[in-house]
Amino acid sequence: MKNFFAAVIFIFGLVTFSSATAHDLDFDLSSGVEKILTCNGRKVKFIAYENISYVANPVGDNQKLSVYIPAEYLRGETINGYSAKNAPIFLPNGVGGYMPGKILEPVENDRMSGGANASLVALSRGLVVISPAIRGRTTQVDGVYIGKAPALIVDYKAAVRWIRHNRDRLPAGDVEKIISNGTSAGGALSALLGATGNAPEYLPYLEKIGAADERDDIFASSDYCPITNLDNADAAYEWIFCGVNEYFQAMWQMNPNARAEDANNPVAVKKASVMTAEEIRVSKILRDAFPAYVNGLKLRDEHGKLLTLDKNGNGSFKNFIKQKYVESAQSALDGGAYLSNVDWIKIRNGRVVDVDLKKYPASVTRMKAAPAFDKLDLSSGENDEFGTEKNSPRHFSTTLFNDNLADEKIIAMLNPMNFIGRVDVTTAKFFRIRHGAADRGTSLAIPAILALKLQNHGVNVNFFSPWARGHGGDYDLPELFDWIDSVCKK
Numbered sequence: 001m002k003n004f005f006a007a008v009i010f011i012f013g014l015v016t017f018s019s020a021t022a023h024d025l026d027f028d029l030s031s032g033v034e035k036i037l038t039c040n041g042r043k044v045k046f047i048a049y050e051n052i053s054y055v056a057n058p059v060g061d062n063q064k065l066s067v068y069i070p071a072e073y074l075r076g077e078t079i080n081g082y083s084a085k086n087a088p089i090f091l092p093n094g095v096g097g098y099m100p101g102k103i104l105e106p107v108e109n110d111r112m113s114g115g116a117n118a119s120l121v122a123l124s125r126g127l128v129v130i131s132p133a134i135r136g137r138t139t140q141v142d143g144v145y146i147g148k149a150p151a152l153i154v155d156y157k158a159a160v161r162w163i164r165h166n167r168d169r170l171p172a173g174d175v176e177k178i179i180s181n182g183t184s185a186g187g188a189l190s191a192l193l194g195a196t197g198n199a200p201e202y203l204p205y206l207e208k209i210g211a212a213d214e215r216d217d218i219f220a221s222s223d224y225c226p227i228t229n230l231d232n233a234d235a236a237y238e239w240i241f242c243g244v245n246e247y248f249q250a251m252w253q254m255n256p257n258a259r260a261e262d263a264n265n266p267v268a269v270k271k272a273s274v275m276t277a278e279e280i281r282v283s284k285i286l287r288d289a290f291p292a293y294v295n296g297l298k299l300r301d302e303h304g305k306l307l308t309l310d311k312n313g314n315g316s317f318k319n320f321i322k323q324k325y326v327e328s329a330q331s332a333l334d335g336g337a338y339l340s341n342v343d344w345i346k347i348r349n350g351r352v353v354d355v356d357l358k359k360y361p362a363s364v365t366r367m368k369a370a371p372a373f374d375k376l377d378l379s380s381g382e383n384d385e386f387g388t389e390k391n392s393p394r395h396f397s398t399t400l401f402n403d404n405l406a407d408e409k410i411i412a413m414l415n416p417m418n419f420i421g422r423v424d425v426t427t428a429k430f431f432r433i434r435h436g437a438a439d440r441g442t443s444l445a446i447p448a449i450l451a452l453k454l455q456n457h458g459v460n461v462n463f464f465s466p467w468a469r470g471h472g473g474d475y476d477l478p479e480l481f482d483w484i485d486s487v488c489k490k
């Protein structure tokens with residue numbers, strides 16, 4: 001009798017488990033609610049389908065997404081030259097500080113963009129918006145930390161797979177025109193999604209959570225100040241900041257979702273600290289490690305010129321970075337900005353003719369003590385991101401550490417640089433990368449290296465460093481959506 005009940009329970013378990021698979025991923029059209037918001041003085045009507053599970057075997061509550069569809073498409077109308085059939089799908093993530101990312105529902109008054117947020121602007125311009133919530137480094141269920149690396153990218157990929165699974169059920173949106181968007185850690189995530197399409201190493205993780213069996217490559221990736229390439233970001237940071245020993249901590253470290261670093265954010269708090277002798281010592285080791293890393297990448301500029309550094313950190317790669325700041329300052333100057341008080345650029349007859357990278361770090365100030373990311377005492381958000389299921393932080397860079405490192409395969413899975421150019425990976429065709437000229441969150445060299453490697457492998461990259469911008473994103477939404485139109489209508 002006991003065995004009989006056990007068998008019944010077992011079979012019941014099997015049935016409930018299998019019934020919780022594939023068909024649960026089917027999009028249900030009946031759940032939509034009509035909403036109206038105002039964007040730049042215009043009413044935007046859309047249908048919201050909210051909090052839909054995008055995996056069959058969810059862990060925790062994060063793996064849900066919302067779909068927002070411009071109402072016109074349900075009436076067979078067009079917007080901005082798009083129809084229900086060819087409207088691009090905007091896929092913004094709300095990750096910041098490698099913390100859990102919330103669904104980015106359309107809102108009228110967003111702190112980051114200072115008005116309608118990216119999701120609402122996207123709808124107003126005829127894009128379908130699908131935004132997933134995503135596990136982060138503090139996500140836990142019963143004390144088990146289920147959101148450490150590589151959970152965030154696994155979830156973002158699962159959302160892409162859910163979209164493709166529902167290509168014929170979604171009332172609008174072209175599943176071959178998916179465009180990711182994110183800022184900071186979310187920008188890193190967006191870049192990673194763009195760079196790792198269909199890479200096999202994520203498969204076991206995707207299968208475990210019951211992601212749809214579909215492709216996860218995307219069309220285009222928009223990345224604001226990506227805090228990426230973490231295993232080399234410390235060396236890149238010291239290549240710029242070594243010699244500046246005072247640093248100013250920003251609010252985000254207390255509240256990872258506050259973007260106090262943004263120059264436009266009034267709550268920014270600056271509190272000066274001085275690096276310890278040990279931090280100053282490792283700063284030099286990291287700075288000296290950077291040229292070998294750059295030279296190993298064999299990057300080339302748009303004219304095919306090899307970008308390298310000598311052992312003192314000088315050379316064609318440095319000139320390339322200087323040129324990015326020149327372009328940034330020139331565009332501000334052309335726009336009427338007053339720059340004569342900026343001591344690290346040289347202007348002659350209305351032209352920015354030189355940048356002094358020695359003066360630059362003292363002027364913008366250092367934000368993070370060395371090492372900027374992989375901390376000696378394991379105290380950074382990134383150490384936490386690479387932590388264990390029991391929440392013990394770990395190292396992830398071998399320049400200084402050989403103990404207590406995260407699994408090298410997982411470290412590799414968080415770095416888009418490892419995937420670009422691989423024959424078994426489909427990279428997004430288009431990238432837009434922005435990193436403010438006053439951003440101290442990571443070295444400009446980091447997004448520049450990413451842009452160059454993508455470009456060297458035939459990807460169309462729009463890379464720019466907006467003048468005076470600190471750490472932030474979504475500050476130029478008209479330009480972002482113009483860019484999206486330009487690549488989608490090519």
Ligand code: DHB
Pocket residue numbers: 095096097098183184185186227252256381441442
């Ligand atoms: C973020 C900022 C950082 O300086 C960092 O190291 C990681 C993440 C962020 O704002 O997402």
